[in-house]
Amino acid sequence: MEKHNHGQDVLDDIKPHTRSLRERIPDVYAGFAQMSKAAVAPGELDTKTKELIALAIGVSKQCDGCIASHARGVIRAGATPQEAAEAIGVAILMNGGPATVYGPRAMAAVEEFAEKA
Template identity: 60%
Template sequence: MSEGNHYHQVLDDLGPQHRALRKMIPDVYRGFAEMSNGALNSGALDKKVKELIAMAIGVVAGCDGCIASHAQGAVRAGASKEEAAEAIGVSIVMHGGPATIYGARAYDAFCEFADSARANRALTGPTSG
């Protein structure tokens, strides 16, 4: 289980780099955002499942930024630690040994964001809606 804010830091560190590149190629980023929203919005599969799939693909790709982004997205969409672990398990089946390394990282990232969200809810109380 995560003991720090490593994956929060991964996203924070990538922010300025993404903003700088987005300034240079805004059309590419706009197109990517549109494609990403279209792919991840709920449809036959809900957003939670799609974020878990994306996180598992991040494991196979060995992409810490992808893992962090989609672990956070899965938490926000209501995924549980058990669901995250099972999605990571599928990536291990499909990718073998290397996925055990990034799978462990992905589970750590998911737990970090889930624990942070739980702590924030405890501080602010239940949300209405």
């Protein structure tokens, strides 16, 4: 059975399109990057918790790019695959059937990035 990468392949697929759009609207992307950095910075919640929340929201919003980015983020922030699975479980609780499709994609991406870490 062929193994599909749900993390890096997604990021690689959107990279040239993102770069092209970023060149057209650099201020929008700069603002988004600043907001993103501030949103996941440690505060009362640590970065790992914030990345787990973002991963669950990515599942909820059915956003493969978000899932891939935050799957990488949870691993970089020190989350375990089990912690990610539990966050995905909450997304499934709150979103039902569609999350049972995107949840496994998220888990596959987390496992992919964990293997590379």
